[in-house]
Amino acid sequence: MKPFFGLFACFALVCTLGCDSSKPTADAVLPAKSFDSDDTASSESMASDAAAPAVAETVAAAGDGAVNKELQGKIEIDGSSTVYPISEAAASRFIKQFPNVNVTVGVSGTGGGFDRFTKGETDISDASRPIKDSEFAVAKKSGISFVELPVAYDGLTLVVPKDNDWIDHLTLDEIKKIFTSEGNAKTWSQVRSGWPETEVKIFAPGTDSGTFDYFLEVVAGKNGSLRSDMSTSEDDNVLVTGVAGSPTAIGFFGVAYYEENKDKLKAVPVVNPESGDAVSPDAQTIENGTYAPFSRPLFIYVNTKSLGRPEVKRFVDFYLQNAAEMAKQTGYVALPEAVYASAVKHARARKSGTHYITADGEKRSGPVTEVYTEENLVDIK
């Protein structure tokens, strides 16, 4: 029986992670990927654990896999469900080398994560969009300074069920018709003539997620809104199940969840507004920017005060050193070498502040290679 096995696996996972962290092989023993996406926490962490054994070997082969039991402490991470797979991979690799450091990774959504981060409750916040003006203001007020570090590229992916045979590509205008309050297409025939007369069913990430914010801004603009009759969930696996099970559905989320569920879902190519070509999201198109306008950088924000603790410093360094490889492994796309290099520099020198808000409180946007420079840094002071 599936449900019972799911629960059992859940329980086993909790036990292995919880009871003895000094056993580095503990979670490599877990079954790789045993059931489909119904269960949030366990299936996610299992999926990323599946990658872990291979990683442990490569690290060992490289020669710096020596287990260090000296380093102790606790690192608390929360935030975006999109960044979660990368942070989770980083955490599970890290504790293999430093078994006495306790790393927890939560999934409250980018907004929920910043909510806690700007109050000083977490050390690191995962974010699938840069910090907002309002969140920056809270950080200022509570005196939380932070270092902003890009870790990977994501291609926000529009998905339909695998057996959908009529959607070949979508233009931005058609996407607007489907998702915005003004467009409000009820049937697919209203989106493009010739498409079936069936209901448009939408599964979207919750409003607290960075993915939602990003999509909203690209599709509906700053003052626009998405339609109200969508099913929303903070849990991307709920969306996967929903889209895969409804023949006339469409949904969107980070490319990693699509990569993980390729057997059930189909990614819709999006027409690049500049070149006019329909482009599918893959490593190449996301990195070179042709998958537009839906490719975006992902971030982690580190509390500067926490960065003073040796275990957090070690972890962030470790994270950035391995980010390119972990990004690929979890289904995302690595950033250019130069960006990682300047991120490492930022972290080591503790250069705090955001690059995405100007000194006047205006939002700054553009490709990460251009925005992520020292001149653009604005601190909380």
Added chain:
Amino acid sequence: MSSSSPDAAIPTNADENRLNDRVRELLASPRRSLAVIRAREAGVYVLLVMCGLFSLLVTVAILWVLSTEMLNFFSSDEVTLANFLGSTEWSPLLGSTKSFGIWALICGTMLVTVIAMAIALPLGLVTAIYLSEYAPRRVRGILKPTLEVLAGVPTVVYGFFALTTITPILHWLHGGFGVYNATSAGIAVGILCLPTVCSLSEDALQAVPRALREAAYGLGGTRFDASIKVIVPAALSGIISAFLLAIARAFGETMIVALAAGSRPQVTMDPRNEIQTMTGFMVQMAGGDLSNYDVTYYSMYAVAFTLFILTLTLTMIGNIVRKRFREAYE
């Protein structure tokens, strides 16, 4: 139960002797000062009163929190009472304008409850009649504990069961069912409520005096006649309490609907649709969808208060109905 063993209350000789021994022991114990005894008695009294007050305090505290936070909700500019009670659109997070029409959520809750009760009430009552009137003692000894195991299954398991077993079956029977739909959640809630209905109804049926049964048989009634025409009507007040308890349980059930019913609040009578119940909304909000203490956050309390009022009304109706149908024997 008194009908089956009428003499259980009469103490036997052995019991009496033991009792006498204990009284003698008490008298023989050394005299203590009156002040100590009084202080101890007072202490015990205070302790007991505090235990009693505790539950009262908790209730008052919950009510207090619910109503103050709800006032925060209604004092917001974005909310009007007319919109809350008059609109059928619940869209606190999405769309161009926020709308807080509670009916969308009430409708979801009602739909799930009706489906659940359509399963739990008849099935529970029939099972109770079987267990109480027809089943041989041995069958009853197996069946009743099995049924009670159902009540002990965690609701999250029922949620998974609905999503991974009931929904695919429904989908196979009829293609119109969505991945998340009201029927699947309703069936699971129904199964969840089944032991409540069955166990309490059975107790009520068992409590009907044996004399009534014997009279029914004596008049030439069959077992069926006796059950339906005499015993069930005599136990009606207990059966109705069982029903109302089950309905209240279905109202408040959270985990199953959060997993299987979906997250799209809408007014619909079509059980194949995806819906959201009041509890489902609260769970979604609490699970990370809420942003810094704005009106959407407070809407959670308004929904909770509505749910509280509905459940309270149900309990009060239950009391009235129970009094009306009360049949007192002996």
